[in-house]
Amino acid sequence: MLAETICSAASVAGLGIAAVTAYxxxxxxxxxxxxxxxxxxxxxxxxxxEWVSGIAFKPSVWLGFGVLGVAWLLFMTTRAIERRSGTxxxxxxxxxxxxxxxxxxxxxxxPSLGSGxxxxxxRPQARPKKGRQPSAAPGxxxxxxxxxxxxxxx
Numbered sequence: 001m002l003a004e005t006i007c008s009a010a011s012v013a014g015l016g017i018a019a020v021t022a023y024x025x026x027x028x029x030x031x032x033x034x035x036x037x038x039x040x041x042x043x044x045x046x047x048x049x050e051w052v053s054g055i056a057f058k059p060s061v062w063l064g065f066g067v068l069g070v071a072w073l074l075f076m077t078t079r080a081i082e083r084r085s086g087t088x089x090x091x092x093x094x095x096x097x098x099x100x101x102x103x104x105x106x107x108x109x110x111p112s113l114g115s116g117x118x119x120x121x122x123r124p125q126a127r128p129k130k131g132r133q134p135s136a137a138p139g140x141x142x143x144x145x146x147x148x149x150x151x152x153x154x
Contacts, residue, residue: 007040035074
């Protein structure tokens with residue numbers, strides 16, 4: 001009796017955490033937490049927690065198996081959604097770690113060297129017309145911008 005109460009309380013707490021997680025718009029994680037929190041109630045309902053009472057033809061036992069089935073279905077649904085996204089948890093974790101380790105592009109702090117013609121910098125440039133952006137000089141180096149865009153997956 002005490003074990004059933006503890007399992008029920010743990011399940012209720014887990015469902016509360018799942019609700020808070022869903023409120024924070026993390027539905028995949030909330031579904032997974034809900035699946036984990038339904039397992040103790042399912043185990044109590046199937047009679048595994050108190051094996052001595054037996055797993056006969058009690059309706060609560062079959063309801064417990066139904067709850068375990070729902071938990072399994074939720075697990076498999078979250079896995080299928082995860083696979084559809086095209087990345088695995090390991091890949092996303094590695095990408096997050098790489099983003100934390102590399103806050104600045106490796107070449108961003110290095111000075112960019114131009115063509116070395118001092119006459120070009122001494123000459124005043126014409127002001128661009130309104131609404132038009134000046135075109136990039138053919139020798140400009142955009143590697144630091146490319147590194148930032150690549151880091152963000154663009």
